Amino acid sequence: MDHVDFISPIEMGEVAIVEGYVFNTGRTSVDVKVDVRAENPRTDETRRTTTSYFTFVALDDDGRPTPVPGLDCPTEDEEALRGDALEGRREQLRQVVDRYDL
Helix, strand or coil: CCCEEECCCCCCCCEEEEEEEEEEECCCEEEEEEEEEEECCCCCCEEEEEEEEEEEECECCCCCECCCCCCCCCCHHHHHHHHHHHHHHHHHHHHHHHHCCC
16 A cells, blocks of 8 residues: 545444455556545445555465456446556555655
């Protein structure tokens, strides 16, 4: 995880809705985007509160990286989600490079 974008707080009485999905795989890694929204149970209004990207590495029983299956996006909606997440991840990495003058 590079960092977490805290966009707005979740207020007392609101419901946190957490959604995560795999948007990319490498040889031994899986990239996951996590979005958090707050929902007001009285009005059903929702708003985005947090976004973050995580990279997990699959390990075998000896603690060494092990291959993971490739990602299949069989529908246009899934492919669009993947494309949006990849672009968000690229933007996040650009910000890290800019922040640290890499």
